[in-house]
Amino acid sequence: MREHCDDIVSVLASFTPGPRGRVRVTPHVMKWQGRRWKLTTMGLYHPEPRGNKRMHIFSFASGDTAFRLELDPETLEWRLKEAFYG
């Protein structure tokens, strides 16, 4: 089952050097609906252009729930856009 949302969430993330001079950003823990969700499997990072803004999209799983999380590079807000219950 899929749940669409648009909730601002708190995220603990690491920023480490990645291939070809890029920075690899990994969200580790997310606080949502009063609960801490720990990343268990990283899925995919991809950027999504919105005009001249480049949103950063992180897809990952925490146990039997998968999430789609967006980082806004201008406001530095993390927004949860989708939860998928396996």
Added chain:
Amino acid sequence: MELKPYSGPPEIMHIDMNSAFAMTEQQANPLLRGRPVGVTNRLNDFAICIAASYEAKRVGINLGTRNGEAKRLAPDFVMQESDSAKYQYVNKLVREIFASYSPVTQMKSVDEGIIDFRGMRGILKGRPLEEVGREIKQRVREEIGDYMTVNVGIAPNRWLAKLAAGFMKPDGLYVIDHTNLEAVYGLMDLVELPYIKRRMAARLAEAGIMTPLEFYRASEAVLARQVFRSVNGHHWYLKLRGYETEVDYGIRTVGRSYVLDHRTADPVEMATLLHKAAAKIARRLRRNELAARGMMLWLGYVREPGWGSPRGWNGPRGWRERQMYHVAAWRADQLYARALELYQRSPQGLTVSSMYMTAYAVEPARMDQLYLWDSEDARADRVEAAMNAVNDRYGEQQLLPAAVFASKNPMPDKIPFGSVRYFSS
């Protein structure tokens, strides 16, 4: 005299991703891994699968399977709506990996491409291409995602390299050259060869060619005069023997296809859709500094019962019209006027369920044309350039022509199946 197979080293590498869109979704969502997954362009009641994962294919879910049917075949089937940005990013990473090996690379579509290693032996420093192929497979896992796999085919020409890539699917690596060419043909059916589908196989069968080996052994005269009746016969004779016949022509068409959320027979709604599609095509043309002289419009109709046939619909399934113009167009209003002209020739009163509009006969646009006097054309050019600048900054479709504003049918960017040469990088 029969031409011997090309005996030079195999230096063309074809790489294709395994069920690319579905696998990308499985990479993104770990809970979908190992499950039957389909991808559709618009998740609605009529959704059909445009890409299926290997798990889905194993239970008979393929291109064209409807959502409901897929769920009957596999109760744990998940249909995902396509995510163009995701696939474009994966495609960009794949292109970067390709470009790190050779300056001559080409993405043939969103999920497959070519690396041409001819003349690269010095740079490879004696490394065999199989080793390079294995390294690319490893890099795809490390740099894109641990669930991503690719098939690698190595051969003397592009067609054989594609054949080799498909030979050991999934996650395969295979080399074809003059030493094993006949053995490979001997293990395959005609319709397993790239670009040979049922209709082409039937044409070959008419000339007594039933297997790839018979195709390979057919004389050039039979292929050119009896089967293909064109220069294509000569090309097939060469490519079956490993000689290169494919030429990269660049962008030849720019099109937009669309399945309507709100099916309609209303000419006003259709006009707004044509305008939207024209605006999208114009944007792609302008981004690549191209213009098009030809316009083609295809409409697919809803098949409704009650037209006299015992099985229901006996009206047309679709309609197509095209026209070549003397002057090339690149602006949305020009393309819209041409599409509307074609639409007005279509049978009216039928409910349209899908449409495909394409600008063809593409050529470099002369956008630097200076106008001696300010004209309507010059003003329209400036307006469109300004609208594009606004949309570049704030996002697609932020500024639209007023005529399309009220349309019930949104037209978001969806998976481009054909060329990826007009992808933004």
